[in-house]
Amino acid sequence: MKALRNLLDNIKPHVQKGAKFEKFHSTFDALETLFFVPNTTNKNGVHMRDAIDLKRTMAIVVLALVPALLFGIWNTGYQHFLALGQDASFWEMIGHGALKVLPIVVVSYGVGLGIEFMFAQIRGHEVQEGFLVSGMLIPLVLPVDIPLWMVAVATAFSVVIGKEVFGGTGMNIWNPALVARAFLFFAYPSKMSGDLVWISGLTKGEGVVDGFSGATSLGQAASGMAPTHSIAESFLGMIPGSIGETSTLAILIGAAILIYTGIGSWKIMVSTFAGGYLMGLLFNLWGANALMQVDAIHHLCLGGFAFGAVFMATDPVSATRTEKGKWIYGFLIGFLAIMVRVFNPAYPEGVMLAILLMNTFAPLIDHYVVQGNIKRRLKRAKVAA
Amino acid sequence: MSEVIKIKKGLDIQLAGKADKVFGQAELPELFAVKPTDFHGVVPKMAVKVGDKVKAGTVLFFDKYRPEIKFVSPVSGELAAVNRGERRRILEVVVKADGADEKEQFGTANAADLSKEQVVEKMQAAGLWPFIRKRPYDVIANADETPKAFFISGFDSAPLAPDMDFVLSGQEEALQAGIDVIKRLCDNVHVGVQNDAASKVFKNLNGVTVHTFSGPHPAGNVGVQIHHTMPISKGEVVWVAQPQEIIAIGKLFTEGIYDANRIVVLAGSEVEKKGYYRTKLGASISTLVKNNVKTDDTLRYISGNVLTGTQVEEDGFLGTYHSQVTVIPEGDYYEFMGWAMPGFNKFSMSHSFFSWMCKKKEYRLDANMHGGLRSFVVSGQYDKVLPMDILPEFLFRAILVEDIDKMEQLGIYELAEEDIALCEFVCTSKQPLQATLRKGIDLMIKELS
The missing domain is CATH 3.40.50 (Rossmann fold)
Structure with a gap:
């Protein structure tokens, strides 16, 4: 620790402005602040600061994602051996899953952080921490059989087009991880939907048990069948789906961490689930096709709904920033997600589209909340006058 | 009731x-000062020269643009120094007390008999x-x-x-x-x-x-x-x-006198004999803190409280509007992997450190920033600590883009720096919000006068 500090102190003069390796200032700074919280103290204004910083905030979100990641790793193995009809031990499943999932995580972080460092360098900024979360979110919303090069392309697209063109962390309009997923979905639809991509090894089709379908429940419902998986299975997550989104339970553990630490907005989570539930109930009443008949609670456990509500919709940068706005924003996401899911059989996963749409409208919602505040103040002035 | x-x-x-x-008992110090920087928007013009004799109540300087607003000496003695900063801006007008305690006489009056x-x-x-x-x-x-x-x-x-x-x-x-x-x-x-x-x-x-x-x-x-x-x-x-x-x-x-007596509280984790002290406006804090602080760390002396006070030296002067002197550790250290540690000793409004397990504890906090400056990322934090019907983040954005109309509409008239000091305290992105607000207020004054 002391040696590391000394090493950094030795390098530091060489990467300052005007020194020989000035170009590497951002990189050095990122690494230095990763290892050591800087010794800067408050000069003007408050003399004390809350202990929290953006690194801590992002680290907590990553921590909240860990249950979903671990479950995703296990489920990847579980689904794989289920498809092959083989018995496998817990550790074999974990082993297989880890081999499949971890490379995706590594590629996502490698490519994303690489680009972030480059941009910080070019702009002479500090490296901002936003990608620590995006880099974990991206793998968790992808099907496990996705080729690694696609992960790399999508990550690059999301960091450059989804974030850096707007000015970096804090400036983006859409959730970068969803931009990556949307990019893949529209650029390579065959790798992002259908019955085969969700289970590792199924695309090649070797040795699969006869009659095994890798279809997701949503895929089944969209094609008019009742889902084979029960609500309980969907809730626990032993179903095919994107890596991190299957287990509602694991996601709810993450939600508990986010809400308890105060980092994720419980208002958005609650209102998203409420919006989805209400729309589900309305469709139940209508009941015209298999998707409409899916139980409202079941709807919330299917596909990426829970994952989107807990981890995607709550991204503070792309969500509404007023407290009242959060209720409206979340509710509409839930409402629209189920609506897209039911009305668009070509692509039953509506959560991604609903969130991206509401990201777009978040400033508008905020605008009306702000106008409301302004009007209240004007009214008060008139009453007083 | x-x-x-x-x-x-x-x-x-x-x-x-x-x-x-x-x-507590402490002698009055030898040096006193009036700091023009305590008064927003005042351009000081000196009324006395270094070496002049002054009494308690003698005008030291006045505002160049509103000469009727005068600033007077808290004690009798002689003008010892006029300390200037960048661009010859006057920072401190220092009076050396002679202990004679002479006072300017302004005459008693019954306010009820006088007009406004x-x-x-x-x-x-x-x-x-x-x-x-x-x-x-x-x-x-x-x-x-x-x-x-x-x-x-x-x-x-x-x-x-x-x-x-x-x-x-x-x-x-x-x-x-x-x-x-x-x-x-x-x-x-x-x-x-x-x-x-x-x-x-x-x-x-x-x-x-x-x-x-x-x-x-x-x-x-x-x-x-x-x-x-x-x-x-x-x-x-x-x-x-x-x-x-x-x-x-x-x-x-x-x-009929100018009374500069004040009771101030001397507090903070690094003070040995905490308590209330009788002193005068503008007094040097040296007699209060000398041999009365722990010396394990570099210390930060603050005239005022930790949220809105002014950093002063250990022989610095009490601010005009302050009735508190706080001493805390400076916190100029590197903390290894600080953002990843459990943080039992860290205070945070969020529950992201394990210190939430011991709610009632008193914390010894320092002036470390605990992180680097970032753009606005986390939302809703400011709203939790500003008990007003105001949307602080949107007001700050209006100030940053210098939109006078929006600033007015969003309630800048109701805010002073002290009101949003807590927003600055809790800010994850370590934004300098008090300075931002003052910038907005200065702009309002300039544009609307």
Whole structure:
């Protein structure tokens, strides 16, 4: 620790402005602040600061994602051996899953952080921490059989087009991880939907048990069948789906961490689930096709709904920033997600589209909340006058 | 008994180093100073030269653009130095006390017999006008304006702040005399008190309306109290002053002198003998803190509280509006993997450190930033600690893009730096919000005058 500090102190003069390796200032700074919280103290204004910083905030979100990641790793193995009809031990499943999932995580972080460092360098900024979360979110919303090069392309697209063109962390309009997923979905639809991509090894089709379908429940419902998986299975997550989104339970553990630490907005989570539930109930009443008949609670456990509500919709940068706005924003996401899911059989996963749409409208919602505040103040002035 | 106004939003920072309610003994220092930087928007013009003899109440400097606003010496002695900073800006006007305690005589008067103009004139002549500040903008009041009310906060809710009941006990008469003067300036005088304090001093005052508040800091901020009782809209003005300043105003009329005596609290985790001390405005803090602080770490001396105070040297001077001296560790260290540690000793409004497990604990906090400056990322934090119907983040954005109309619409008239100090404290992105707000206020003053 002391040696590391000394090493950094030795390098530091060489990467300052005007020194020989000035170009590497951002990189050095990122690494230095990763290892050591800087010794800067408050000069003007408050003399004390809350202990929290953006690194801590992002680290907590990553921590909240860990249950979903671990479950995703296990489920990847579980689904794989289920498809092959083989018995496998817990550790074999974990082993297989880890081999499949971890490379995706590594590629996502490698490519994303690489680009972030480059941009910080070019702009002479500090490296901002936003990608620590995006880099974990991206793998968790992808099907496990996705080729690694696609992960790399999508990550690059999301960091450059989804974030850096707007000015970096804090400036983006859409959730970068969803931009990556949307990019893949529209650029390579065959790798992002259908019955085969969700289970590792199924695309090649070797040795699969006869009659095994890798279809997701949503895929089944969209094609008019009742889902084979029960609500309980969907809730626990032993179903095919994107890596991190299957287990509602694991996601709810993450939600508990986010809400308890105060980092994720419980208002958005609650209102998203409420919006989805209400729309589900309305469709139940209508009941015209298999998707409409899916139980409202079941709807919330299917596909990426829970994952989107807990981890995607709550991204503070792309969500509404007023407290009242959060209720409206979340509710509409839930409402629209189920609506897209039911009305668009070509692509039953509506959560991604609903969130991206509401990201777009978040400033508008905020605008009306702000106008409301302004009007209240004007009214008060008139009453007083 | 009026109803209690409950302030729900806010945050009490659990700081170690609270002072006991006892008076400590400390000699008065040799040096005193008036710091023009304490007064927003004042361009000082010197009235005396280095070496001149001054008495308590002798004008040291005045505002170049409002020469009727004068700033006077707290003690008798001679002008020792005029310390200047960048671009020859005057930072400190230092007086070396001679111990003779000579006072300028301004003559006693019965405020009730005087007109508003005469009261103003008398206060300005004796250098007391700077204590009357106004909202909006939190600057020295303009005597030509007619305020809709005069508001005095009867308690200080900031971290480690002095207990006003204790400070004021025994000075009831002078306080009432001051209130009588204030009533000549503005008949509508309001006082805010805390519901779990006795506040006898205030409740026994004649001619004031008392409002009772409960809840965490910033409930004691006069801006918050005004917001909940008579919010300021465009074109309205409320004048404010602090209780000890009212006493000084009272003494001008009853005794005919400029009274610089103040009771300050000396607090903070690094102070050995915490407590209340009798001193004077602008006193050097050296006699208070010498041999009275722990010396394990580099220390930060603050005139005022940890949220809004001014950093001073160990022989620096007490600010004009401050009745508190706080000493905390500087915190200029590197913390290995600090952002990843469990953090049992860290204080955070969020529950992201394990310190939430031991709620009641008092924390020894330092001036470390705990992170780097970032753009606005986390939302909703400011709203939790600003008990006003204001959307702080949107106001700050309006200030950053210098949109005067939006700033006005979003309520900049109601805010002073102290009101949003907690927003700055909790900010994950470590934004300098008080400086941002002042920039906005300065812009408003410039554009609208």
